[in-house]
Amino acid sequence: MLILICFLSIFTVYTTGFLIGPILEEMSSELNQSISNLSQLAAITFLGWGIGGPIAGIMTDKLGGKRVLLFGLAGVVLSNFSILLTSNYTILLCLRFAAGLFCGSVPATCISTLGELLSGKKRVIGMGLATSGIAIGMLIGLPSVAYITSFFGWRGGFVALGILCAFVVLCVFILFPNLKGKKNHTISRQFSWVKNPKTWHIIGGNICERFITAVFLTYISLLLIEKFKLQIQDISTLLPYILLGATPGALLAGPFGSLKNCFQYISLMALLQGFLMVFVFTIEITFLMTTISGFCLMFLSQTSRPMVMNSLTNVAPKAKGSIIGFYSTSNQLGHMLGASIMGFGYAIGGIKTAGPICIFVSLIACILYFRIHLSEKSD
Incomplete structure (x- = not known):
C-alpha cells in the first residue's frame, strides 16, 4: 500500500x-x-x-x-x-x-x-x-x-x-x-554525506543522465518532424510507445540494483544511452530503428534511476531526506543543462549535434559511476 x-x-x-x-x-x-x-x-x-x-x-x-x-x-x-x-x-x-x-x-x-x-x-x-x-x-x-x-x-x-x-x-x-522525525539532527549530521566523494560521483553521473534524457525528450519531436516529415498528430500517437520503455525499466531496476557490483552495470547503461543518442539523432537510420532506439533509451534511463536513489540512501542512512532532496535538485539541473546546451548545439550544427554532445556527457557519467565500482571493489 x-x-x-x-x-x-x-x-x-x-x-x-x-x-x-x-x-x-x-x-x-x-x-x-x-x-x-x-x-x-x-x-x-x-x-x-x-x-x-x-x-x-x-x-x-x-x-x-x-x-x-x-x-x-x-x-x-x-x-x-x-x-x-x-x-x-x-x-x-x-x-x-x-x-x-x-x-x-x-x-x-x-x-x-x-x-x-x-x-x-x-x-x-x-x-x-x-x-x-x-x-x-x-x-x-x-x-x-x-x-x-x-x-x-x-x-x-x-x-x-x-x-x-x-x-x-x-x-x-x-x-x-x-514516522517520527529526527528532531535531534544537527545541520552537520544532516549534511555529513557532503564530505563523502561517493555522493558527488553519484550526483554527477545522475546529472549527466538527466542531461541526456532532457535532450531526448526536448528534441525527439523535432527530429521526427525534420527527418521523417511526421505531423504533430502522428507524433502525439507515437511518443507514448517510445516513452513506454521507461515502465519495464523501472520494474527491472530491483533485480539489477540488488546485484553486488551494480555500479558496473549503471556505468554501462550510462554509456549506452550516449551511443543510442548518436544512433537516434546523428546516424541515418530507419524510422523503425529510431523508434526502437528511443524505447531502449527510455528503458535504460529509468532502470538506473532507482538504483542511483538506493545508493544515495545507503550513503546517508541517517539523512535520507536531505540527500534525496539534493538528488531531486540534481535532476532539474541536468534537465536545464541538457535543454540549454543542446539549444546552442542546435543553433550551431542542427539536430545532429545531439549525438556528439550526449556521447561526451555519457562518457563523463560512465567514468564517474565506474570510479564508484572500483572503489567498492577495492573495499
Missing part, C-alpha cells in the same frame, strides 16, 4: 509538472499570449521544483514524511484550483512556481520514506515501482489532460489533477505511515 500511495503521489505531481505542454495552444488562444511566453510557465515550475526538493528532504528528516507529504500534496491541490481564479500571466507564473515548490517536495519525501522502511532488494524494487509513476504520467496522464482539455478547455486539466491530488491527500492521511 505504501508503494501504491508513493506511485500515485509521484504520478500526480509529475503530470502536474508537465501539464503545460499539452495545453499550450489552448492557453495561447484564450489568454492572447505567445507560445514562447507560456512556455515559461513550464520553466518556472521546474525552478520551483529544484528549490522545493531539498527543502522537503531536510524537513522530512526533521518532521517525518507524512506531514511533509500532506503539505506538499495539499499545496498542489490549492495551486491547481487557484488557476481557475485568474487569467493574469504574472499570477499564473507565481502559481506555477508555487506548484513547482509543492511538487518538488513529494518525490523526495516518498523516496526517503521508502528508503527508511524498506531495505535491500525490496527497497530498489519499491523505488522502481514508485518512480514508474513518472513514466505512467507521461504515458497516460498527459494524454488524458489533452483529452480533457479538448472538452473542458485548458483549465479542465488543472481541475482534474486537483481532484486526483485531493484523493491522494486523503489516501496519505489515512494510510501513510506516520
Whole structure:
C-alpha cells in the first residue's frame, strides 16, 4: 500500500509538472499570449521544483514524511484550483512556481520514506515501482489532460489533477505511515554525506543522465518532424510507445540494483544511452530503428534511476531526506543543462549535434559511476 500511495503521489505531481505542454495552444488562444511566453510557465515550475526538493528532504528528516507529504500534496491541490481564479500571466507564473515548490517536495519525501522502511532488494524494487509513476504520467496522464482539455478547455486539466491530488491527500492521511522525525539532527549530521566523494560521483553521473534524457525528450519531436516529415498528430500517437520503455525499466531496476557490483552495470547503461543518442539523432537510420532506439533509451534511463536513489540512501542512512532532496535538485539541473546546451548545439550544427554532445556527457557519467565500482571493489 505504501508503494501504491508513493506511485500515485509521484504520478500526480509529475503530470502536474508537465501539464503545460499539452495545453499550450489552448492557453495561447484564450489568454492572447505567445507560445514562447507560456512556455515559461513550464520553466518556472521546474525552478520551483529544484528549490522545493531539498527543502522537503531536510524537513522530512526533521518532521517525518507524512506531514511533509500532506503539505506538499495539499499545496498542489490549492495551486491547481487557484488557476481557475485568474487569467493574469504574472499570477499564473507565481502559481506555477508555487506548484513547482509543492511538487518538488513529494518525490523526495516518498523516496526517503521508502528508503527508511524498506531495505535491500525490496527497497530498489519499491523505488522502481514508485518512480514508474513518472513514466505512467507521461504515458497516460498527459494524454488524458489533452483529452480533457479538448472538452473542458485548458483549465479542465488543472481541475482534474486537483481532484486526483485531493484523493491522494486523503489516501496519505489515512494510510501513510506516520514516522517520527529526527528532531535531534544537527545541520552537520544532516549534511555529513557532503564530505563523502561517493555522493558527488553519484550526483554527477545522475546529472549527466538527466542531461541526456532532457535532450531526448526536448528534441525527439523535432527530429521526427525534420527527418521523417511526421505531423504533430502522428507524433502525439507515437511518443507514448517510445516513452513506454521507461515502465519495464523501472520494474527491472530491483533485480539489477540488488546485484553486488551494480555500479558496473549503471556505468554501462550510462554509456549506452550516449551511443543510442548518436544512433537516434546523428546516424541515418530507419524510422523503425529510431523508434526502437528511443524505447531502449527510455528503458535504460529509468532502470538506473532507482538504483542511483538506493545508493544515495545507503550513503546517508541517517539523512535520507536531505540527500534525496539534493538528488531531486540534481535532476532539474541536468534537465536545464541538457535543454540549454543542446539549444546552442542546435543553433550551431542542427539536430545532429545531439549525438556528439550526449556521447561526451555519457562518457563523463560512465567514468564517474565506474570510479564508484572500483572503489567498492577495492573495499
